[in-house]
Amino acid sequence: MNTTTPEQFLDNEFDGFTVEVDTARERADIILGRPPYNVIAMSQRETLRQVFEALDAHPGVRVIVLRAQGEHFSSGGDIKGFLEASPEHVSKLAWNVAAPERCTKPVISANRGYTFGVGFELSLACDFRIASETTRYALPEQNLGQIPGSGGSARLQKMIGIARTKHMVMRAKRVTGQQAYDWGFVTECVPDAELESTVDALVDELRRFSPLAQRTAKKLINDNEDAPLKVAIEMEGHCYSRLRSSADFKEGVEAFHGKRPAVFRGE
Incomplete structure (x- = not known):
């Protein structure tokens, strides 16, 4: 091994x-x-x-x-x-x-x-x-x-x-x-x-950006390269939904409202 x-x-x-x-x-x-x-x-x-x-x-x-x-x-x-x-x-x-x-x-x-x-x-x-x-x-x-x-x-x-x-x-x-x-x-x-x-x-x-959001965006864009528009939009929605529950998204929203830089951890 x-x-x-x-x-x-x-x-x-x-x-x-x-x-x-x-x-x-x-x-x-x-x-x-x-x-x-x-x-x-x-x-x-x-x-x-x-x-x-x-x-x-x-x-x-x-x-x-x-x-x-x-x-x-x-x-x-x-x-x-x-x-x-x-x-x-x-x-x-x-x-x-x-x-x-x-x-x-x-x-x-x-x-x-x-x-x-x-x-x-x-x-x-x-x-x-x-x-x-x-x-x-x-x-x-x-x-x-x-x-x-x-x-x-x-x-x-x-x-x-x-x-x-x-x-x-x-x-x-x-x-x-x-x-x-x-x-x-x-x-x-x-x-x-x-x-x-x-x-x-x-x-x-x-x-500066969330590692999780960066990974998600890269994979989504690459995977959608050959996808029909309807499929690409649906996949984007699924990825958006998954990120909605992430700690990084929560941190981003709180940082925005607190008018401070976000500290993302990729989670």
Whole structure:
């Protein structure tokens, strides 16, 4: 029986990235670390999944940030690794890349420079994408005689529609951070020097809210992505009803009437 705690697992050294946990700020950072281009190795995807799951279970973490060393987020995956991996292994890559989406806690992706291939797909699986003006998003797989294989085209089409997705996927076109913001798949686009401070501010903003309400909202929105409107509205009502009896909701109401900051405990 494996008795390793999330904290113990996260103390390991990881190939291609590092993990920083700051319990005082209730924040964890996953930092891609193969500069200058932060290429993501095939084996790294499975380990990243395990790290997201460990951080999800970590009691001292409220918000997770995915970022990178240097001037580029990631130029994508290790091309040679695709030729060496079995078809069965490759078919599971999308499950690993979807780890930020499955995580119950808010996940922010901080992008600058090249954000290509699997680096882009990982970012698309996060809840918030903050781009600097240097960011270039791309799914360049057509140049290799391939297509995105870890949810890139599928998630992008949900966000920006079929025409723009074909423009990016079938023509392997690069999109700037500002254009990504204009198209609606980026939360904010800021000057490069302001990327870290913008992410810091978002982390602190998210920490102010009820952890229970945040988890509920994330799951509800994700689950309703493909639901008919009638079903989505009904599910929203059920979730609202359950939160109605929570201690956090009681605290929020009392804090509102008392004109004081709420102290949420996730209960």
